[in-house]
Amino acid sequence: MAISPALFDTTVEAITELQEGSGPADARLSAYFRNHRKLGSHDRAFIAETAYALLRRRRFLDYLAPEASPRRLVLACLVRVNGLSPRELEPFLRKTEVEWLREIKAKPADNLPLAVQAELPDWLWERLVAQYGEEEALAIARSLQQTAPLDLRVNRLKGQREAVLALFTKEGLTATPTPYSPDGVRLKEKIALNQHVLFNKGVVEVQDEGSQLLAALVAPRRGEMVADFCAGAGGKTLALGAIMANTGRLYAFDVSERRLSNLRPRLARSGLSNLHPQLIANERDQKLKRLAQKFDRVLVDAPCSGLGTLRRNPDLKWRQSEMDIAELTVKQGNILEAAAKLVKPGGRLVYATCSLLEAENEGVVAAFLAQHPEFEQANAAEILAQQKIELDTGDFLKLLPHKHGTDGFFAAVLTRR
Numbered sequence: 001m002a003i004s005p006a007l008f009d010t011t012v013e014a015i016t017e018l019q020e021g022s023g024p025a026d027a028r029l030s031a032y033f034r035n036h037r038k039l040g041s042h043d044r045a046f047i048a049e050t051a052y053a054l055l056r057r058r059r060f061l062d063y064l065a066p067e068a069s070p071r072r073l074v075l076a077c078l079v080r081v082n083g084l085s086p087r088e089l090e091p092f093l094r095k096t097e098v099e100w101l102r103e104i105k106a107k108p109a110d111n112l113p114l115a116v117q118a119e120l121p122d123w124l125w126e127r128l129v130a131q132y133g134e135e136e137a138l139a140i141a142r143s144l145q146q147t148a149p150l151d152l153r154v155n156r157l158k159g160q161r162e163a164v165l166a167l168f169t170k171e172g173l174t175a176t177p178t179p180y181s182p183d184g185v186r187l188k189e190k191i192a193l194n195q196h197v198l199f200n201k202g203v204v205e206v207q208d209e210g211s212q213l214l215a216a217l218v219a220p221r222r223g224e225m226v227a228d229f230c231a232g233a234g235g236k237t238l239a240l241g242a243i244m245a246n247t248g249r250l251y252a253f254d255v256s257e258r259r260l261s262n263l264r265p266r267l268a269r270s271g272l273s274n275l276h277p278q279l280i281a282n283e284r285d286q287k288l289k290r291l292a293q294k295f296d297r298v299l300v301d302a303p304c305s306g307l308g309t310l311r312r313n314p315d316l317k318w319r320q321s322e323m324d325i326a327e328l329t330v331k332q333g334n335i336l337e338a339a340a341k342l343v344k345p346g347g348r349l350v351y352a353t354c355s356l357l358e359a360e361n362e363g364v365v366a367a368f369l370a371q372h373p374e375f376e377q378a379n380a381a382e383i384l385a386q387q388k389i390e391l392d393t394g395d396f397l398k399l400l401p402h403k404h405g406t407d408g409f410f411a412a413v414l415t416r417r
């Protein structure tokens with residue numbers, strides 16, 4: 001991509017702002033674009049790609065250019081990550097930067113420490129090594145440095161996967177069925193989906209295949225009482241509603257009014273009428289009391305570190321600490337405890353996260369089961385097989401980008417005796 005001196009300067013400005021602020025990178029980048037409305041789509045794409053490359057490869061760049069200014073980090077990134085030659089950048093380099101950039105270009109990158117190759121903070125790298133061993137931890141970490149494909153879920157109420165695939169193909173796009181989810185379509189090209197008729201008519205929703213598989217694990221049946229305890233903007237709720245063929249009652253709880261309000265337009269597109277969004281103050285909200293043991297299925301898609309989604313949100317690895325993880329596990333335990341109260345005898349409770357860390361996953365489930373002999377664990381692979389999904393990761397569902405091509409997800413299925 002050809003870049004002008006003006007675009008280079010704007011990129012440095014955007015990245016400086018990004019580094020100075022706090023909060024999710026995608027929100028801050030959107031705010032920057034809102035404040036710079038004149039930027040065209042080509043320039044926006046370049047700025048976003050550079051910002052994300054820098055977030056993905058920050059350890060390597062810090063090794064190449066320790067304590068560099070945002071301007072120099074961008075230069076190093078363009079040369080060593082994006083593969084531009086220093087000569088291409090010379091027209092807008094300052095005098096002192098010409099030689100410096102040549103040195104950056106020539107600096108060897110062999111035998112880097114494994115945490116640097118993994119592009120993870122040391123504490124996170126050490127945890128992954130303890131869980132998976134060095135070789136697999138590195139494979140996982142490398143897969144998390146890639147960009148994620150655009151996965152869609154076909155809404156069974158409004159369309160069929162074969163027809164959606166055929167339409168995309170006719171439009172010249174590379175659309176393939178996702179390997180595991182029966183409703184998934186993977187698009188190679190990144191398109192402006194919100195302008196596509198299939199999206200506006202509610203035939204497709206954006207949803208990683210991993211999320212689709214979590215809904216398949218809940219496997220609600222027609223006419224059942226189902227709760228999505230941490231529904232957020234309703235990605236999984238909508239998938240559950242479609243599996244239920246718009247029958248029964250589906251509650252979408254969340255503590256965030258903003259997230260639940262983002263569910264509304266998606267709900268309108270989906271054609272579902274069995275879904276009831278309910279704002280709760282916290283997991284001990286009085287509203288939940290009268291619903292005790294009323295549900296056949298309860299999904300807890302718990303607030304988590306999100307470290308399984310680093311392909312999409314590379315900033316998450318720099319924005320969290322071990323202390324945050326410890327706090328999260330307490331919250332996760334409390335939410336699981338409260339959500340379990342809603343489950344009927346014989347009913348199913350699915351605890352899920354998009355984290356890769358045992359503390360947030362197996363650890364939370366083990367602590368819960370130790371306190372609740374009235375629940376027992378079911379085998380996730382068997383439940384998926386009942387939905388004709390051949391995917392065996394053992395008792396737990398454990399999805400990993402290098403193995404399954406999805407974001408990293410974890411789920412445990414628990415049944416009330």
Ligand SMILES: C[S@@+](CC[C@H](N)C(=O)[O-])C[C@H]1O[C@@H](n2cnc3c(N)ncnc32)[C@H](O)[C@@H]1O
Nearest residue numbers: 230231232234235236254255256283301302303
């Ligand atoms: C991983 S996100 C859910 C994503 C959503 N299920 C989806 O598929 O799009 C976790 C959600 O938990 C919500 N949350 C946080 N604390 C909660 C609590 N105490 N009770 C219920 N929901 C909570 C957050 O607001 C957030 O929306």
